[in-house]
Amino acid sequence: MLTHKNKVLIIGPFPDPITGLSISNAVLLRGLSANGQHVDFINTEHATNVSSELGKFSFSKLNFLFFYCKIYKILKNDIIYMTPGQTFFGVMKYLPFVLTAKLFKRKSLFHLHGNSVKDVYASLKGLKSKLYSSTIKCFDESIVLSQSLKVNMQPFFKDADIHVEHNFIQEDIAISLSELESKKDYKEIKLIFISNLLPEKGINNLIDALLKLQSLDINFKIKIAGNIPVNNTNISDKIAQLKSGEYLGVVSGEKKRDLLLWGNVFCLPTQLEEGQPISILEAMTYGHFILATRTPGISDIIHDKNGALLENYDVASIMKQLQLLTLNQVEQKGIFNSRFANNRFTEASYVERISNLLSTNA
Incomplete structure (x- = not known):
């Protein structure tokens, strides 16, 4: 388990809107806090409604630039847990966060909630491909939701640094x-x-x-x-x-x-x-x-x-x-x-398993 001296920062989308990813981040934040862990967050969600415009650039999405004002929180924490998107822009907007974590020697984890990274990476060419790959490789470790999803992270991480942790149902x-x-x-x-x-x-x-x-x-x-x-x-x-x-x-x-x-x-x-x-x-x-x-x-x-x-x-x-x-x-x-x-996918076990991963080599 994490020791209470380890400070955790969660960077990713939180409700609203409600999605599986935003719920996961909220559950982890609440669970770590309830366990007495020092935990903070940066909410990278810029939309108020769910839409199909994933991966498509629009000027309204530049609202996320506001969240870089909170990048100083990385310096106040030991472990930086992030849940980036999978599109080119979904990954790239986390580049300032992961570079800051790397510069100040904070442990960083990329928790993938999906199965599109491999396809996005294969579709990119030239500079965009190199930027996408380099950004993901800046993370220390990664987490996927099931065994077959490891293939998404194998181009970027050693197998020992790709962890499998299944999802949960809400308490x-x-x-x-x-x-x-x-x-x-x-x-x-x-x-x-x-x-x-x-x-x-x-x-x-x-x-x-x-x-x-x-x-x-x-x-x-x-x-x-x-x-x-x-x-x-x-x-x-x-x-x-x-x-x-x-x-x-x-x-x-x-x-x-x-x-x-x-x-x-x-x-x-x-x-x-x-x-x-x-x-x-x-x-x-x-x-x-x-x-x-x-x-x-x-x-x-x-x-x-x-x-x-x-x-x-x-x-x-x-x-x-x-x-x-x-x-x-x-x-x-x-x-x-x-x-x-029954009792296999509990919220408490999910928080404990992610907590254990965050504590490794922290």
């Missing part, structure tokens, strides 16, 4: 196995979607698939929760066309617990190179069959025993997989997930 929605088994219902198939309603997360294709099935008189109950970004507001009209569909807005705490208890099939037909979505771990803990796109991070935890992986995230593929669902397999794989995940 305020944790549930005991006995409570879950007494309340969970597998009498009918009930779908849920919990994520920001970005087209890239697959929500549009999922709704289109359900609407096509509805036209064939095949209806599924579904409840959808998450923030609607400004570039996808028409999704509300599509959801309204579903006879058995309901949009709940952003949920947390008891409302999120209730939703996770209600459903038994979690859908995430994402188009993104996901890391290890917190929402999937939550759904597993609550006894859901998992229907998600095959990506390295997701396929590390989802397989034939606990769900189904989409090879393609298009409407036809989603329709086909939904039609293959049976109550028996949903119940069997849901129960498998709850027994596997």
Whole structure:
């Protein structure tokens, strides 16, 4: 564990808006503080709403320059934990932070929440490629969310300096196995979607698939929760066309617990190179069959025993997989997930594991 004399600085996005990454940073900040650790942070989030404009330059994004005013905090701390983005600009905006840490001999860690670094690096040429690589190599160590995601960091770090630490579910929605088994219902198939309603997360294709099935008189109950970004507001009209569909807005705490208890099939037909979505771990803990796109991070935890992986995230593929669902397999794989995940992905264990990594060679 970290000793109390070690001072930690977390640099990355914090809520709002709510994303898996911003939640992770907030949980780590709260957990270290609760353990008596001296911890501070620099919030690099400049947006107030979720959008699909990842990696695209805009002058509004120059707002992050304000956060360099807080770079002096690096000098007041011993360990600098950072969660950069994966695009060229997402990495480059952390260059002043990591250079300052290196100059003043502060230990720095790059915690990757995703699976796109390898693809971004392969796509860059010339100076941009060298800048991207050099920036990441300035960090002392890195963390990824699952074993197959290590490939993203292997061009930049020795294998011993790439650590694997899985994600967590939030403490305020944790549930005991006995409570879950007494309340969970597998009498009918009930779908849920919990994520920001970005087209890239697959929500549009999922709704289109359900609407096509509805036209064939095949209806599924579904409840959808998450923030609607400004570039996808028409999704509300599509959801309204579903006879058995309901949009709940952003949920947390008891409302999120209730939703996770209600459903038994979690859908995430994402188009993104996901890391290890917190929402999937939550759904597993609550006894859901998992229907998600095959990506390295997701396929590390989802397989034939606990769900189904989409090879393609298009409407036809989603329709086909939904039609293959049976109550028996949903119940069997849901129960498998709850027994596997219960107490495995706790918030406390996540904070302890990251704390242990931060303390190494500090």
